Amino acid sequence: MIVAFGTYDAARHPRVGVLVDGLRAHGYTVRELDRPLGLSTAERVRMLRQPWRLPGLLVRLLRCWVLLTGDVVAHRRAHGRPDAVLVGYLGHFDVVLARLLFGRTPVLLDHLVFAGDTATDRGARGARVTLLRGLDRVATSCADVVLLDTTEHLRMLGELAGSRAARGLVVPVGAPQEWFDAAPADAAAPDDARPLRVVFFGLFTPLQGTDVLAEALAAALPRAAEDAARGGRGLEVTLVGSGQDLPSVRDRLRGTPGITWRDWVEPADLPAVAAAHDVCLGIFSATPKGLRVVPNKVFQGLAAGCVVVTSDTEPQRRLLGDHLELVPPADPAALADRLLALRDPVALAAARARAAAGRDLARPATVVRPLVRLLASRGVRP
Numbered sequence: 001m002i003v004a005f006g007t008y009d010a011a012r013h014p015r016v017g018v019l020v021d022g023l024r025a026h027g028y029t030v031r032e033l034d035r036p037l038g039l040s041t042a043e044r045v046r047m048l049r050q051p052w053r054l055p056g057l058l059v060r061l062l063r064c065w066v067l068l069t070g071d072v073v074a075h076r077r078a079h080g081r082p083d084a085v086l087v088g089y090l091g092h093f094d095v096v097l098a099r100l101l102f103g104r105t106p107v108l109l110d111h112l113v114f115a116g117d118t119a120t121d122r123g124a125r126g127a128r129v130t131l132l133r134g135l136d137r138v139a140t141s142c143a144d145v146v147l148l149d150t151t152e153h154l155r156m157l158g159e160l161a162g163s164r165a166a167r168g169l170v171v172p173v174g175a176p177q178e179w180f181d182a183a184p185a186d187a188a189a190p191d192d193a194r195p196l197r198v199v200f201f202g203l204f205t206p207l208q209g210t211d212v213l214a215e216a217l218a219a220a221l222p223r224a225a226e227d228a229a230r231g232g233r234g235l236e237v238t239l240v241g242s243g244q245d246l247p248s249v250r251d252r253l254r255g256t257p258g259i260t261w262r263d264w265v266e267p268a269d270l271p272a273v274a275a276a277h278d279v280c281l282g283i284f285s286a287t288p289k290g291l292r293v294v295p296n297k298v299f300q301g302l303a304a305g306c307v308v309v310t311s312d313t314e315p316q317r318r319l320l321g322d323h324l325e326l327v328p329p330a331d332p333a334a335l336a337d338r339l340l341a342l343r344d345p346v347a348l349a350a351a352r353a354r355a356a357a358g359r360d361l362a363r364p365a366t367v368v369r370p371l372v373r374l375l376a377s378r379g380v381r382p
Helices: 015-025 041-049 051-079 094-102 115-121 127-141 151-159 177-182 210-229 246-253 270-275 296-303 314-323 332-341 345-357 369-377
Strands: 002-006 030-034 084-087 107-110 145-148 168-170 196-201 235-240 259-262 279-281 307-311 325-327
Touching (some): 002 015, 002 051, 002 094, 015 030, 015 369, 030 051, 145 151, 151 168, 151 314, 168 369, 196 210, 196 270, 210 246, 235 270, 279 296, 307 314, 307 332, 314 345, 325 332
Parallel strands (some): 002 030, 107 145, 145 168, 196 235, 235 259, 279 307
């Protein structure tokens, strides 16, 4: 039996749900002891950048921890000690409590985000970054095994003082089952008469390269509109989300035809929104973090039956390269050209076939296989 533990919110951050579903698909009993903190990644980062907000975070965290402690006591009485504990994504603090409550039980920390790295990517500098790197160091030292999503992040774990890379395990992000369920049944036969429909969803952070995306759309959409006026195929783009770079993106695209803006989509509705489009956009930055990750939306777009256009980085090429439409990082001209080229029915059909061949790589049961092998090597079996 495995306990999934923490203050995670699987609706907002689906990674832990993918791990739980994948383990269950392999026959493991997974019981969740979860008291969601109720803060998004953006809100947590805002607190770290604005220290006067931290007391509010600590009050909420302590309230959740009191409830979790009671949950652990009740669980131990009913079911005994688990074979392993999985601390969910954004568990930098929760893993400390897990170490205290579960004693010698193996603790697995899903460390999808390094706090110091994320803060640096979003503009923080100096003492705050040093403090957050210390938090990463403490969190990873409390775990027996640290789960990471790419080999590049595994190397970062090894670079943390006091950490040993041997304690790390790469487990790709994957996509929840609801994204597969949302995919259209007839995705292989799109209506070539209508405009090519493209969707981007995200937090508009430097990692995602939305400034690159804005430049690309500013070039591609007017050209597509001119083609449509002459009887060619048009291009329609839906941009979903908000974040620090959204104002500059809106300014750059003001007056550009063919854009639908949506500030928010409920997590439960997002798979259907994505699946209604032909193309799902990934990330396009050349920031250090942008070169190290394979974002959720790449796996989710594949699961939803979309063609996925994203940056040609080492981790994305390594994990999914044969199934993605890759463009050079920070190259808006290349991105614009690729979107315009996908309006061609033959090119789109070929891209769809490549994407469809890679859908199973995003399934929960597939991505957790390294974790299943590790658990079996430690005697933890279904």
